[in-house]
Amino acid sequence: MNTAPAKAGWRFRQPSVIPGFGLTLGFSLAYLTLIILIPLSGLVWRSAALGWTDFWAIAVDRRTLNALKISFGTAFLAAAVNVVFGTIVAWVLVRYRFPGRRIADAMVDLPFALPTAVAGIALTTLYAPNGWIGQLLMPLGIKVAYTPLGIVIALVFIGLPFVVRTVQPIMEELDREVEEAAATLGANRFQTITRVLFPGLAPAIVTGFSLAFARGVGEYGSVIFIAGNLPFKSEIAPLLIVIRLEEYNYEAATAIAAIMLALSFVMLLVVNLVQTWSRKRYG
Amino acid sequence: MEVRVVNVRKEFERFPALHDVSLDIRSGELIALLGPSGSGKTTLLRLIAGLERPTKGAIFFGEEDASQKSIQERNVGFVFQHYALFRHMTVADNIGFGLKVRHGAARPSAQEIRRRASELLDLVQLSGLEKRYPAQLSGGQRQRVALARAMAIEPKVLLLDEPFGALDAQVRRELRRWLREIHDATGHTTVFVTHDQEEALELADRVVVMSQGRIEQVGSADEIYDTPNSPFVYSFIGESSSLPVKVDNGEIWLADRPVGLQAPHAPSGEALLYFRPHDVELLDGCSGCIAGTVAASRRVAGTRRVELEIGGERQRVEIELPVDHPAAQKSRVAFRPRRWKLFPAS
Numbered sequence: 001m002n003t004a005p006a007k008a009g010w011r012f013r014q015p016s017v018i019p020g021f022g023l024t025l026g027f028s029l030a031y032l033t034l035i036i037l038i039p040l041s042g043l044v045w046r047s048a049a050l051g052w053t054d055f056w057a058i059a060v061d062r063r064t065l066n067a068l069k070i071s072f073g074t075a076f077l078a079a080a081v082n083v084v085f086g087t088i089v090a091w092v093l094v095r096y097r098f099p100g101r102r103i104a105d106a107m108v109d110l111p112f113a114l115p116t117a118v119a120g121i122a123l124t125t126l127y128a129p130n131g132w133i134g135q136l137l138m139p140l141g142i143k144v145a146y147t148p149l150g151i152v153i154a155l156v157f158i159g160l161p162f163v164v165r166t167v168q169p170i171m172e173e174l175d176r177e178v179e180e181a182a183a184t185l186g187a188n189r190f191q192t193i194t195r196v197l198f199p200g201l202a203p204a205i206v207t208g209f210s211l212a213f214a215r216g217v218g219e220y221g222s223v224i225f226i227a228g229n230l231p232f233k234s235e236i237a238p239l240l241i242v243i244r245l246e247e248y249n250y251e252a253a254t255a256i257a258a259i260m261l262a263l264s265f266v267m268l269l270v271v272n273l274v275q276t277w278s279r280k281r282y283g
Numbered sequence: 284m285e286v287r288v289v290n291v292r293k294e295f296e297r298f299p300a301l302h303d304v305s306l307d308i309r310s311g312e313l314i315a316l317l318g319p320s321g322s323g324k325t326t327l328l329r330l331i332a333g334l335e336r337p338t339k340g341a342i343f344f345g346e347e348d349a350s351q352k353s354i355q356e357r358n359v360g361f362v363f364q365h366y367a368l369f370r371h372m373t374v375a376d377n378i379g380f381g382l383k384v385r386h387g388a389a390r391p392s393a394q395e396i397r398r399r400a401s402e403l404l405d406l407v408q409l410s411g412l413e414k415r416y417p418a419q420l421s422g423g424q425r426q427r428v429a430l431a432r433a434m435a436i437e438p439k440v441l442l443l444d445e446p447f448g449a450l451d452a453q454v455r456r457e458l459r460r461w462l463r464e465i466h467d468a469t470g471h472t473t474v475f476v477t478h479d480q481e482e483a484l485e486l487a488d489r490v491v492v493m494s495q496g497r498i499e500q501v502g503s504a505d506e507i508y509d510t511p512n513s514p515f516v517y518s519f520i521g522e523s524s525s526l527p528v529k530v531d532n533g534e535i536w537l538a539d540r541p542v543g544l545q546a547p548h549a550p551s552g553e554a555l556l557y558f559r560p561h562d563v564e565l566l567d568g569c570s571g572c573i574a575g576t577v578a579a580s581r582r583v584a585g586t587r588r589v590e591l592e593i594g595g596e597r598q599r600v601e602i603e604l605p606v607d608h609p610a611a612q613k614s615r616v617a618f619r620p621r622r623w624k625l626f627p628a629s
Contacts, residue, residue: 177367180334181429183354184361185381185436195384199371 040261047254058255063231064240068259071237074148075216078155079163082212083205086163093164094171108164111157116221123154124226146228151236154222159212166208170201203278210271217264284344284439284472285310286331291340293326300326301496303340308440308474313466315483316476318493319519324476325444327493331474332442333357344439360433360471364445366425368417374428375400375413381436403431406465423454430462434469443475447482459486480520484508492516514626517557524600526573526593527628528556535625538594543571543619553628558620560588561603566617574617575600582606591616 047055058064093105111119127134127144134145144150174197182192220238227234237260244253286308293301301323308314316324329335331342333354341350349357368377376383378400382391391399404410407427417425426446433441446462447455463486466473477483483490484504492499492507492515500507500516511517518525529536533547535556542556566572575591578599582588586603593600602618 181367
């Protein structure tokens, strides 16, 4: 080995006190291939067997388009709702000390732990026209269960911990002195939040959003109970896939799946690029 | 702007951090709050800023009672030990922040804000770094930006909380001189907190020595160093040695020997004798002196510091000797303090 000066450009390996770069990289690649890449390429392979024209016919089918629209639309709305309220929940848990804080903190994780079908059934019971909450909303003309609104509510429930748990640790690291500095410079509370705190939290909030969104897009168990599953109205894409599978129409099922995969991948990639950009900028 | 702190008491959850503190700060003065950690100096500074509210007492800015005003209304410039810069903003945006958040007619135009920012950057000698982010600056540069940001709002008072505490010794000394220059050029009433006595004595017009939530002494560097008014100030500022002595009829006695010092006004009885290790007179014979055996000796820069064991109780005191003094281990050295002070034994 010679000791030529390091070349410019990205370096393959940084010297470190902990050895094992080759082993861990090899393991990571093998593991990712086995767990993620092989199943997904199988999916693409199956849908490719369909041929381009058939694939396109399924893709632009009105029922497929509607299901995709509902899936991505409700997931987006739910993630947006969670960003607002999840951030507030995280703020309260981080900043204030009150009796029962630990219990509230633990409660945030319940949607992680609960079987999603149970959540779906519970929410349906509550929001059905004769349920506790449903009967209060009924006179106002708001129907929740068996409509896209119901799907949004189920996804809000499922997605909340993703936002809270990504934002919380970053919030804990916020330096109080920075807020105090803003106050001494004359910034009121609103300005301190929007101009000083929020930009620092934004990357974490974006991550929380993308996790909640990704989870929402793929959610099945809780949604099918509350959605009513009316084609063109409240039928989500994962359900459409299951329906196609039950019809033994494997090609159509994999085609829809491949479309969902591509859309999700593009969206997460965009989110990641935004993250990298902001991290580079603010260190 | 003149600042008056009147009978301020501050408790944190029943624990008193400041007991009945009063202090007059003159307009245009550079004043240091000096004390060990836990002495209440930072609490006092934060009370002046409005970051804390006094439990009792009031703080006046000129004739106005500022204690009823919010932090935003007080218009103070505060510099934090760890800079507290906004890391997602450029240097110029950091400095302009205080002007940008103003409302209506009070807010200068964007162009004016930019001009002020670059003017202040010139003042803190960081011209050309407008576009940098705080993460791209060194510690000393960050603290300069923090100071420029605090000065941008034309504060009534400039408050600095251990401004050089996080910097290394070299940068610290440099910034100290620089802060003095800025102060002389701008004339802001400035209060800074430090636990570094050298910094306080060198930089400040007046030094406020604090201990355990109380002000021990306020005065110029000379007053604080030459005429400390309590054992705490004597031992906290500069080097000091102390010995338990007895006063009898105006004469100071160490054990059963006279030291050769007269204290005609001191009451008879037990007392503590304080003196500076370098301010002693070495004697050959001993008729009225303090004599001891050398227990340890260290070379400190241009002098030699020796620790003496005095008398049967082996009290240890430090004095300074010339480097060429032949005092080796176990030899006896006799001396008498040139300047000293007696405090009643506690």
